[in-house]
């Protein structure tokens with residue numbers, strides 16, 4: 308990659324910005340298409356978010372990814388927000404276009420692409436349990452309900468948070484039934500009856516489990532949003548019990564591809580992005 312005065316700049320903002328896989332994935336995409344574009348990680352503190360956005364806009368940046376802790380707060384500084392990002396109350400992609408700062412959320416789209424393309428799973432008429440009730444759970448619940456999921460169980464350690472998530476979205480969807488649960492009670496029975504189980508808690512980075520794997524069976528598709536390690540213990544245990552599994556790196560790949568397409572208005576070179584992501588994850592796992 309040769310950086311010149313003509314290079315179109317993109318990047319990711321968050322704080323603290325630890326290990327991020329997006330630069331490797333996005334720069335591989337630019338290289339694959341021979342684009343004079345570059346993607347850089349930029350730690351931005353919350354108190355500087357407003358000036359950082361204005362600064363990056365005046366420097367001619369084309370787009371950004373937005374990560375923790377700015378995904379919600381950034382909404383206050385945007386000229387336009389996509390309808391999905393409005394519903395999700397969070398933005399993970401910014402496009403600087405025609406002097407406007409426009410916000411999008413590609414997490415839902417990324418999750419759906421992983422389900423459909425790699426899991427060969429259609430939400431319509433099916434039942435899902437989402438473990439966790441944070442930002443990722445909200446995007447996933449929305450995209451599943453938009454795709455006519457029959458029932459969505461939001462399972463969370465803090466029940467009040469699950470209740471508030473459901474209260475804020477359920478009235479939009481007449482064809483989807485929402486229920487909230489904590490990790491005790493009749494969870495095994497509910498899990499047994501679902502088609503799709505999504506771990507949207509961070510539990511798994513350290514090899515821990517958020518539910519008893521003996522509740523899993525061959526009728527389940529199990530998705531873990533945690534992507535380091537690539538195959539978490541939850542996914543290993545699910546596979547051992549005959550369930551289909553989808554690793555979190557796929558949502559990461561497809562949400563990144565959707566951001567790329569918003570900025571460049573070009574179809575993303577998915578296989579080049581996938582290869583770069585896989586290589587980087589393998590290096591991480593060896594180190």
Ligand code: NAP
Nearest residue numbers: 439440441442443444464465468507508509532555558559
């Ligand atoms: P978040 O808003 O902070 O929500 C985290 C959720 O996990 C909360 O509901 C929290 O429950 C629950 N939780 C945290 N620790 C827990 C524990 N020890 N036991 C049980 N529940 C626990 O985070 P988020 O943005 O939704 O992200 C969640 C995870 O998804 C993160 O690991 C993130 O890296 C990953 N993610 C991956 C992708 C991808 O592309 N693969 C995309 C987005 C996010 P309480 O309400 O009780 O605190």
